[in-house]
Amino acid sequence: MQGGIDLNSGKRHETQAKLVMKLFPYLRKNGLQSVRMEEIAKVMEVSRATLYKYFSTKEEIIGFIVSGFIEYMNEMSNAHLDSEQSFGIRFQQIFEQSVSLVEYFTEVFLNELEISFPDWYDRFREAMKQREQKLLAFYEEGVHKGIFNEVNGRLLIAQDEILRGMFNVKYLMMNQLTVQQILTDYYYLKKLQLFKPEKLPIIDDAVMIPRIEHLTQKITKNLY
Template sequence: MKKQVKSQQEITRNKLLKKLISSVMNDGFQNLRMDDIAKNMDVSRGTMYKHFTSKQEVIEGVVSVFVDYIEELDDPNLNSDEESFGVWFQQLFEQSVSLVGKISDVFLKDLQLAYPDLYDRLKGALSKREQQTLKFYQYGKDKGIFNQINEKFILLQDDILLREILNVKYLLYNQISIQQVLYDYYQFKKVQLFKAEKVSIVDDSKIHPIIDHIVEKFNRTLQV
């Protein structure tokens, strides 16, 4: 997908929205006032109103941030070489971790109740991504690169297992760092998905900066 060039206004709006995401994902937004929004964005009410005229516009912006991020992942080239399966697997891993760590049930519930059209838009983007991912897994099996496992189980695993191991309580109870648990889960998925003779097509050196970036964002969220 060709990325559209954003204006400075859009860049500023997105920066403000990303400052708000942690709050609305943890607590929802039903009781959120415009004063609270400005505080979480770390700007004055006047500055906030230059970019957002209402609470609904703010939530529309949050949904757009997620939809844009989901749609950043290009469709895999189904005629590409074997190494590209490793690259796309890593890109998919990064996005899966980011989405599970950010889109919470409480946010989705509030969205469905308050703004059903926005809820349908976000769920539609997630559904399209799911079908895209299933297509990728199935093609990998057809090409003899992936193991013959149920690709729907892999998606369910991300939604349940990944969500659980990213929980702070899980990390503290098991005395494991977020960096280690992500790398372990990455290795687990790689061995689970790729046939033993095809594992070598995945360049693990490329996943380290990806995990480091995710960890940095995770730690920054904890400090909010």
């Protein structure tokens, strides 16, 4: 312990996160219902003994994933909106988060979660409902302050589901598109829909370039 912080606990959490990131490409395609811990260890590129040091069951792995994303959603929603620029920053955070949620929580994974781990599925769905309410409140506040166009917030949220069908190798090849093109165009589409023309300058698009590149790398890696 140092200054009330358990350093070993922090290092353990970091290692768990690295192992889970190796597992994500498998989960998004195959789910987790029938896979054995031995196979999970192979995907994570560790021995079974090492895997059991960090995760004793598949449910523990699922719990780590779901609770991590719930925490990620809560962190974003706690940011303060004390200036017009803060609305632009929050919009960019929401965009990045929305893409990540669509990328990692595929239909295959969600179906497996509902069937095999209903408690974690319920927690995730409840967190998503709370996120939706916070997003709607954010959109309403932006409209009230004259920053956003008067658009239907629920439609903005529902639009993100379009990305599920687009993060697909066959779709990309048929339409001669890249993941980066889709993310860049979708970002500008959302921005132009939401912000009034005279408020567009408050958004610093330059900060999104490396974020979109990072998202592109993760998504592309998971596709192939």
